[in-house]
Each structure stands twice: as C-alpha cells, then as structure tokens.
Amino acid sequence: MRDKDDTIKAFYNSCRHRGAPLTDKTKGKVEALICPYHKWSYDLKGNLLSANGLSPEKRQHCKGNTNLIEITSSISNNMIFINLSENHEPLESYLGEYIDAIAKPHQIHKMRCIHSREYVLNSNWKLYVEVDMETLHTPCIHRDSIGKQPVEILEGDGNWVGVFHRNIFSPALKPNLRGSGFPFTEGIYGEALNGTHFCIILPGFFIVTAQDCMWWIQKTPISENQVQVNVGYCFPEETLKHPDFNTISQLYIERWNQVIEEDDWITEYQQKGLNNNVSGVYTEKEKVVQHLDNIIVAKVLGLPESDWLLRSTNE
Numbered sequence: 001m002r003d004k005d006d007t008i009k010a011f012y013n014s015c016r017h018r019g020a021p022l023t024d025k026t027k028g029k030v031e032a033l034i035c036p037y038h039k040w041s042y043d044l045k046g047n048l049l050s051a052n053g054l055s056p057e058k059r060q061h062c063k064g065n066t067n068l069i070e071i072t073s074s075i076s077n078n079m080i081f082i083n084l085s086e087n088h089e090p091l092e093s094y095l096g097e098y099i100d101a102i103a104k105p106h107q108i109h110k111m112r113c114i115h116s117r118e119y120v121l122n123s124n125w126k127l128y129v130e131v132d133m134e135t136l137h138t139p140c141i142h143r144d145s146i147g148k149q150p151v152e153i154l155e156g157d158g159n160w161v162g163v164f165h166r167n168i169f170s171p172a173l174k175p176n177l178r179g180s181g182f183p184f185t186e187g188i189y190g191e192a193l194n195g196t197h198f199c200i201i202l203p204g205f206f207i208v209t210a211q212d213c214m215w216w217i218q219k220t221p222i223s224e225n226q227v228q229v230n231v232g233y234c235f236p237e238e239t240l241k242h243p244d245f246n247t248i249s250q251l252y253i254e255r256w257n258q259v260i261e262e263d264d265w266i267t268e269y270q271q272k273g274l275n276n277n278v279s280g281v282y283t284e285k286e287k288v289v290q291h292l293d294n295i296i297v298a299k300v301l302g303l304p305e306s307d308w309l310l311r312s313t314n315e
C-alpha cells in the first residue's frame with residue numbers, strides 16, 4: 001500500500017476479524033481497505049478504522065492487536081522488496097554489490113513497467129531458476145528467439161548470482177531484428193554500456209538489465225511441483241515518449257513472450273521426468289546452475305556460507 005504521504009507498507013492479506021482476504025486485486029486505488037465479509041475497515045497504514053460487531057469495551061481490550069500485520073518491506077533503486085523471512089538483514093547489505101555493479105549503472109530506478117502478468121506452472125520453482133541461468137539450452141529451445149548467447153560468470157558480494165552477455169545490440173529483440181530497437185538508456189555507464197546482465201536475486205527473482213530495457217521473472221513456490229510466475233517488462237521513462245514507442249515496443253514484447261513461453265514449456269516438460277529419482281551430471285557449461293543448486297542445498301541444510309562457496313568450486 002502506498003499512502004498519501006508516499007510511504008509504502010506491506011501487509012498480510014488477511015482480515016484481523018476472521019481472516020478473510022481484504023482484497024483479491026493486485027493493483028488499484030482505495031481510500032481504505034474494507035473486508036468484504038463483515039466490513040471491518042482499515043486505513044492505508046493498516047490501522048483498524050471500524051469493526052462491525054465489536055463492542056467498544058472489547059475493542060479497547062484488543063487494542064493494537066486488530067491492526068493489519070505488517071511485513072518488512074524496503075526500497076532499492078525504485079524496486080520494492082517484500083521480506084517474508086525471519087532474516088531481517090537490511091536490503092542494502094542483502095543485495096550487496098548488485099546495487100553498484102548492476103542496478104545503478106543500468107539506471108534501474110528509471111525503469112517503468114509497461115506490462116506484467118501472473119500465472120501458475122506445474123513445475124518446481126528451482127527448475128525455472130535454473131533455466132534462467134544457463135545458456136546450454138538456448139540454441140536448443142530458443143533457436144529463433146535468441147540463438148547462441150555466450151556469457152561470462154560475474155562475481156560480487158551479496159545474495160545474487162549473475163552472468164554477463166557482451167553485446168553491441170540489445171538481445172531483447174529476435175536475432176533478425178537486432179539493431180532496430182530503442183536507443184540506450186540515458187546515463188548508463190560502466191559494463192552496462194557493453195552488454196546485458198542476467199541475475200537471480202536469491203532465491204527466485206530473475207532480473208535482466210540490457211542497455212535499453214529491463215525484464216523480470218519472479219518465482220514464488222506454491223508446492224513441490226507448482227510455482228507462481230510473475231513476469232514484468234520495462235523501459236526507461238524517456239523511451240516511453242519515443243514517437244514510435246507502440247510499434248517498436250511490440251517487437252520486444254513478442255520476443256519476450258516467445259522466450260518465456262518456450263521456458264514455461266520446457267520446465268513443465270522437465271518436471272515430468274523428475275519423479276523417478278534418477279541422478280544426473282552437470283556439464284562445464286552449467287557452472288552457474290550448479291552454483292545455484294549448491295546454494296539452495298546449503299541453505300536448506302543450514303550449512304555456513306564458506307562451506308557452500310567451497311562446494312561450488314570443487315564439485
């Protein structure tokens with residue numbers, strides 16, 4: 001919720017009466033949140049305004065315990081992060097060098113989302129994180145939409161894993177259209193001028209920053225073999241004013257949609273073969289996938305960070 005004074009707060013979407021969701025919308029404007037069940041209402045800071053059926057005495061008695069339950073949220077480069085974990089490490093230190101090495105050079109704070117959507121896939125969330133970060137499958141699955149896309153592995157402190165694709169023309173267009181895209185984002189600098197960063201902000205926020213645009217694919221696990229996917233496409237604010245914005249942006253959207261459909265398909269397909277408990281091997285070209293998987297295993301087992309870094313290089 002963004003309040004009138006511009007403060008941002010995140011809450012669990014559960015009424016403090018008997019728990020119904022306060023809304024099923026993902027965006028919109030309201031003066032107050034009103035629960036559809038018995039019409040308890042809350043202001044944009046989560047404070048209880050009215051409580052149908054609750055006597056003044058009982059309300060007094062429950063004081064403070066009837067406001068919405070807030071979730072930690074923080075902003076970095078105009079992106080809002082919601083932290084559902086018990087770990088209350090400040091966002092800046094969680095993101096570490098991602099901010100100076102990638103977010104700022106690519107001018108992420110200027111990106112404006114022009115399209116987003118949400119859907120469910122029948123695959124484990126990790127399969128999608130893996131497919132985001134490997135290029136071995138690219139010529140197999142994305143032959144016409146991407147083609148070959150060599151990458152270099154990035155190093156840097158913080159809870160992210162990334163690769164860099166050195167390119168002259170943005171890879172956000174299909175190979176036969178490269179060079180006919182928008183001008184580069186004003187003010188980009190450093191390596192952001194020379195190519196595209198593909199990163200996972202752990203555990204499942206895939207964010208790609210190219211010289212002219214940005215896109216993300218956020219994965220939220222639902223169960224062992226279902227994941228909710230949220231996709232967003234962004235351009236820098238000055239690009240939205242380009243005289244041919246509608247025509248040119250359509251070329252990006254078609255390419256993004258196609259690549260994402262191809263990855264949706266292959267992750268659901270892969271999932272079907274994973275129920276037989278067979279083991280496999282990583283190739284040398286999947287070092288980042290292996291690294292990610294090592295991090296996940298280590299976090300699940302509670303191994304110290306030094307341990308998983310060692311495992312990543314040795315195994």
Ligand code: FES
Pocket residue numbers: 015016017018019020035036037038039040
């Ligand atoms: S559950 Fe929300 S008002 Fe009753």
Ligand SMILES: [Fe+2]
Pocket residue numbers: 131132137138141142262263
């Ligand atoms: Fe892919």
